[in-house]
Amino acid sequence: MKPDTRTRMIETTARLVQTHGLHGVSLSDILSESGAPRGSLYFHFPGGKNELMQAALQSGIKEATDALRDCLAAADNPADGVQQFFRVTARELVESDFAFGCPVAAIVLDRPDIESELAKTCQAAFDQWARMYRDALMAAGVPPGRAGSLALTVLASLEGALMMARSEQSAIPVDEVGKEVSELIAGALPSTA
Amino acid sequence: MKPDTRTRMIETTARLVQTHGLHGVSLSDILSESGAPRGSLYFHFPGGKNELMQAALQSGIKEATDALRDCLAAADNPADGVQQFFRVTARELVESDFAFGCPVAAIVLDRPDIESELAKTCQAAFDQWARMYRDALMAAGVPPGRAGSLALTVLASLEGALMMARSEQSAIPVDEVGKEVSELIAGALPSTA
Numbered sequence: 001m002k003p004d005t006r007t008r009m010i011e012t013t014a015r016l017v018q019t020h021g022l023h024g025v026s027l028s029d030i031l032s033e034s035g036a037p038r039g040s041l042y043f044h045f046p047g048g049k050n051e052l053m054q055a056a057l058q059s060g061i062k063e064a065t066d067a068l069r070d071c072l073a074a075a076d077n078p079a080d081g082v083q084q085f086f087r088v089t090a091r092e093l094v095e096s097d098f099a100f101g102c103p104v105a106a107i108v109l110d111r112p113d114i115e116s117e118l119a120k121t122c123q124a125a126f127d128q129w130a131r132m133y134r135d136a137l138m139a140a141g142v143p144p145g146r147a148g149s150l151a152l153t154v155l156a157s158l159e160g161a162l163m164m165a166r167s168e169q170s171a172i173p174v175d176e177v178g179k180e181v182s183e184l185i186a187g188a189l190p191s192t193a
Numbered sequence: 194m195k196p197d198t199r200t201r202m203i204e205t206t207a208r209l210v211q212t213h214g215l216h217g218v219s220l221s222d223i224l225s226e227s228g229a230p231r232g233s234l235y236f237h238f239p240g241g242k243n244e245l246m247q248a249a250l251q252s253g254i255k256e257a258t259d260a261l262r263d264c265l266a267a268a269d270n271p272a273d274g275v276q277q278f279f280r281v282t283a284r285e286l287v288e289s290d291f292a293f294g295c296p297v298a299a300i301v302l303d304r305p306d307i308e309s310e311l312a313k314t315c316q317a318a319f320d321q322w323a324r325m326y327r328d329a330l331m332a333a334g335v336p337p338g339r340a341g342s343l344a345l346t347v348l349a350s351l352e353g354a355l356m357m358a359r360s361e362q363s364a365i366p367v368d369e370v371g372k373e374v375s376e377l378i379a380g381a382l383p384s385t386a
Binding site: 001104110111157 | 213214215216248266285292296297301302303304314315316319341342343346348349350353354357359361366369372373374377380383
């Protein structure tokens with residue numbers, strides 16, 4: 001089934017923002033690449049470009065969050081779950097010709113007004129992902145303090161690895177960093193786990 | 194001594210690109226914020242805006258590279274040197290009100306044409322930094338293969354931590370991740386070192 005206009009606009013916006021950054025995307029690019037007539041912006045998004053940007057960001061965050069939840073739930077332990085999520089992300093990156101990385105990263109580095117809804121959505125996504133890693137680590141027996149700093153490290157290293165992969169046009173940094181981080185987690189798990 | 198016009202233009206461009214991304218900076222912003230007359234662009238940078246962008250990127254890379262070299266050289270071992278570099282970077286971030294992070298990150302995520310000089314300079318900077326970490330690790334006795342993946346992990350985790358710090362407007366992610374990465378390195382060093 002062909003996606004409807006609203007969905008096409010959201011997907012096109014997500015792709016363009018991830019490719020060119022927050023300030024590198026114009027409304028006419030979005031309309032022409034999604035094949036949407038000009039009038040459809042305010043029909044589908046009464047709040048205009050801001051509302052469309054926010055919808056695109058939330059759609060990207062939901063996709064990443066679902067994939068992370070699946071990886072952590074399917075694995076026997078968080079070391080394997082995290083490595084699997086690095087793999088899934090690396091595949092997405094290669095399949096999109098290194099355009100799709102983290103839906104939040106491109107926006108954070110283009111520094112939207114810190115009080116804006118976009119900035120707050122980015123902060124909330126990082127918080128949610130860190131909490132998911134921390135909860136998985138604690139459920140596997142890692143003490144809360146260590147689980148917190150380890151969770152931030154997993155998130156940071158994935159974000160950085162995606163950036164390097166994009167620069168190198170190669171998934172190797174994501175694979176290599178994924179292995180190291182997985183070993184770091186394995187070392188933090190209680191030996192009886 | 195007041196910096197000369199050329200230096201002011203480079204510094205202003207570096208700050209604006211790090212703050213707003215590659216596509217969020219116009220020539221008139223650069224001229225007005227650096228107080229440079231319009232004619233001075235082609236006088237100081239015959240290649241125009243591209244040459245100015247490239248000069249600003251190289252100046253930021255040189256500053257980061259010098260600071261990293263100092264931290265690694267001053268420390269007894271790479272675990273301490275890396276943690277110190279995380280600290281120096283966190284301080285820079287706070288002092289710049291979370292504008293200055295990595296000079297390369299904002300450009301990579303705005304995805305300049307991959308064949309462009311800017312993109313190549315970004316790739317070369319990541320390569321150089323990874324090599325500096327790897328050499329320091331090998332000099333401390335870490336086997337080459339492990340030193341390579343560990344070096345990528347240090348670089349990735351710093352890049353990611355800077356991004357998270359910017360989003361949270363807090364240096365805590367850089368401090369916490371710096372400690373974890375320092376421990377990861379310490380665990381990879383031969384116990385006799």
